[in-house]
Amino acid sequence: MNIIEYLNELKTLNPERLIESLKTLKAKASSNELIEIKSLAENISPPWFKNAILSIVINQNEDVPQAPLSGEDNIDYDSTYNIEEIKSEAVAESIGQIIHELDPIIGSLDMAARREVSDFDSSSIKIEIERLLDLIDVFSDWQKAEQTPSFEMISVYELVLAEVDRVRSQSSVDFTLNISQELTASLDKSLTCFIISNALRNAVESSNSITLREKKSILINAGKTDSHFWLSIIDDGIGLQAEQEILFKSRYTTKAGNSGFGLTIVSKAIKSMGGTWGLKNSTPMGAEFYFDIPSKEN
Numbered sequence: 001m002n003i004i005e006y007l008n009e010l011k012t013l014n015p016e017r018l019i020e021s022l023k024t025l026k027a028k029a030s031s032n033e034l035i036e037i038k039s040l041a042e043n044i045s046p047p048w049f050k051n052a053i054l055s056i057v058i059n060q061n062e063d064v065p066q067a068p069l070s071g072e073d074n075i076d077y078d079s080t081y082n083i084e085e086i087k088s089e090a091v092a093e094s095i096g097q098i099i100h101e102l103d104p105i106i107g108s109l110d111m112a113a114r115r116e117v118s119d120f121d122s123s124s125i126k127i128e129i130e131r132l133l134d135l136i137d138v139f140s141d142w143q144k145a146e147q148t149p150s151f152e153m154i155s156v157y158e159l160v161l162a163e164v165d166r167v168r169s170q171s172s173v174d175f176t177l178n179i180s181q182e183l184t185a186s187l188d189k190s191l192t193c194f195i196i197s198n199a200l201r202n203a204v205e206s207s208n209s210i211t212l213r214e215k216k217s218i219l220i221n222a223g224k225t226d227s228h229f230w231l232s233i234i235d236d237g238i239g240l241q242a243e244q245e246i247l248f249k250s251r252y253t254t255k256a257g258n259s260g261f262g263l264t265i266v267s268k269a270i271k272s273m274g275g276t277w278g279l280k281n282s283t284p285m286g287a288e289f290y291f292d293i294p295s296k297e298n
Helices: 003-010 015-028 031-041 047-056 083-116 124-146 156-170 189-208 262-272
Strands: 151-155 175-178 184-188 218-224 228-234 276-281 287-294
Touching: 003 015, 003 031, 015 047, 031 047, 083 124, 124 189, 124 262, 151 156, 151 189, 156 175, 156 189, 156 218, 156 228, 184 189, 184 228, 189 218, 189 228, 189 262, 189 287, 262 276
Parallel strands: 175 218
Antiparallel strands: 151 184, 218 228, 228 287, 276 287
């Protein structure tokens, strides 16, 4: 068996077939072939493919033949690698390549338009470029949600307050934070910021739509149980404009010019931290967004 050619063929498979093929490879490969595979995998790309090989074929928790190892080669790889993790790593890398290619193109387009379009600041060209930049931000958030979370102990009150300050100027209603200033939780800060920011923007847009009654403040609650951190955002706006099942579908949106990826990325971000979430109408008006994340010490 030509190991290099075989691995290159596997790289083109979808995640389901890739996992099955790697399991078959592990079962059929000789001791010398396993050693060669491990040696090749250390420098193979893309990273998601390398991780799949090392986690499935070269499982360090089993009695797999090993070539003499240096200290830095003796790495303990997760044996629970699965289809979703392979998909996530592949998607994250693909998105990174898209951002890498599009970002400078859009930057050049913006510079050229500013030079060549009269009254650029009030032109439709500027609006379209801003939509492209917003799309790049969406891709960036999506990429973060696909990657393995990096947990750290953070101040929930300070994080929420910072996100509230970002959207306060866009809101015609106030915010009430029912959060202890001493509350801390082990979370991925970047993902949590995105989740809260997205939920706050939706609450603000819903609240701003009210015209015929008094607007109440947006209420933000958070706390911890013995096993979970939880947070909820409750507004007094127009409520959900569709059934929950429809809202949860990929790319559902009621907002003109919106990509519709918001809830999809939120769902992925929360799921990547092992949590659950929901969105429902509140009483008597408005909607409630809530999520919980398992405590890392449990």
